[in-house]
Amino acid sequence: MTEAPNESSTERSDAGGHLNFIEQLVEEDIAAGKNGGQVFTRFPPEPNGYLHIGHAKSICLNFGLADKYGGQTNLRFDDTNPVTEDTEYVDSIKNDVRWLGFEWENEFYASDYFEQIYGFAEKLIQKGLAYVDDSTSEEIAAQKGTPTEPGQPSPYRNRSVDENLDLFRRMRAGEYADGAKVLRAKVDMASPNMQLRDPIIYRIKHAHHHRTGDTWCIYPMYDFAHGQSDAIEHITHSLCTLEFEVHRPLYEWFIERLGIFPSRQIEFARLNLTYTVMSKRKLKQLVEEGHVNGWDDPRMPTIAGIRRRGYTPASLREFADRIGIARRENLIDLGLMEFCIREELNKTTHSVMAVLDEQPIKLVITNYEEGREELLNIENNPEEETITYRRVPFSREVYIERDDFMENPPKKFFRLFPGGMVRLKGAYIIKCDDLVRNDAGEITELHCSYIPESRSGSDTSGINVKGTIHWVSVPHAVEAEVRLYDRLFSVENPAADDPDGQLRSFKDLLNPNSLEIVRAFVEPALVEAARSGEQTNFQFMRKGYFVLDPDSTTNRPVFNRTVTLKDGWAKEQNRKS
């Protein structure tokens, strides 16, 4: 240990070294010598659905924490409810965790511990701390009382140890029907904490389990499986979301009575994101009512959806890092997630040209010889340390977007207008001479002239233009389908519109324009790159970041818009209107 590092290094370590409250607790534990200074965590999903961005926060937290302190993280499936769980979900969860960039130390299942957990239950019975209750679920609910009134003891609360043991074994043996009996922990029916009013710890379910098959007909409840699994795995820090806070006294009660490894449960606030919903029930509703096209719809906050939207694992890890960890409820601005993916893609993708328009304008360069073609060198990404170039064909006719031309432009419109000049990106400066209209009076073509000495890279024209627009050569253009995704909901916090947790119609909350499908013309190099699998993420110059979608066919590529570019012009226009 060297003393007194110089000031600058102290500052540096402080600057990046803010600890969140969990890291502080962990460091206190390490300093106190708990668990031999080790840090073991686990990510414990129930395999009953798809992972979403909130799970990503938890994954990054658990794996990140163990990694930071030289520990390990297990992937543990919390599969104690056979009727809701399925192997299909196990596979998708593993896939998502790996895709995020994490590798677990062990793959475990709560169902691996059923025999041990059963043993814990018998131990509790033998200590007189658990009893078999024949009451119906309604009766048990009535016994619980309310938060303001204490509960009443069950008539079966004082059964003898022997009777309880016998009954519990017969429960296991399958002698009773579902719901006929439960095993309850004998804690405190008058506790102000409802979780402690003799919670049910085992129930009878004659159901097929995705892993244990028909071996069991009794299954432990969450409260008698999660902490026990943590203990078995010697998880030092068991991180979960705030709603489990009231379970912690029970978690610790079991540790004490059972004398098992004392994992420490720490709760943090779950992630909420603007313009989306996070609850499994609501996500399911979106899928089932057909508001989206499945769990991996690019508008969904599922990891599968976000992946298909074109987000990268690194951008999600960065996002998880930036949102922080705390105990207060939060609603994170979707814009932060967008910032994270732009930040990465800006550095890594090639900027290519795509004309996104159902009805692009054809631009005819009247003084460019018919049949002439040039291959222009255009830089792939101005951010590259050493710039690379690709060849882009140019010809007498090019497509441009309708938005890049205005017949009567407002002030500070830098794009094309009658008599105006712009640069075609990577090519020439052109001047708009004439408009061509169809019978309906719509503009179909622009006749322009180009300045031959203004060619990019060897411009001797001395002309400066304000605007540069993108284009695609008509004879070389490849047609593509482009899916323009936007926020799923039009209100910031759709969950707030659902105060009672009632299932209600999403109709007035959904963004009607969350998906717009347009035809596009893209430069040929892009299709080659995508087909070869070299790159799937691109910047469509001036438009946004796009990713090749699995729906693509060899003849017709499909691109999803991941996120738009920031658009100062559009922002200013919106402000005016």
Added chain:
RNA sequence: AGCCCGAUAGUAUAAGGGUAGUACGACAGAUUUUGGUUCUGUUUGUGGAGGUUCGAAUCCUUCUCGGGCUACCA
């Protein structure tokens, strides 16, 4: 209603008795062959009231507001 948890710029997140900082956003300017990027600058905050203290975002009291708990789900 009882118990528990929480409250720091618009949104998040630091500061654990000693100058309220950072990021995103917003605004302004510079650069720019992407109205992008980059750079520079500006802006905005400790929920209220008391108390302890030389000194309080931090400790205490109280109020207010927000969240959680009354599943044989997790």
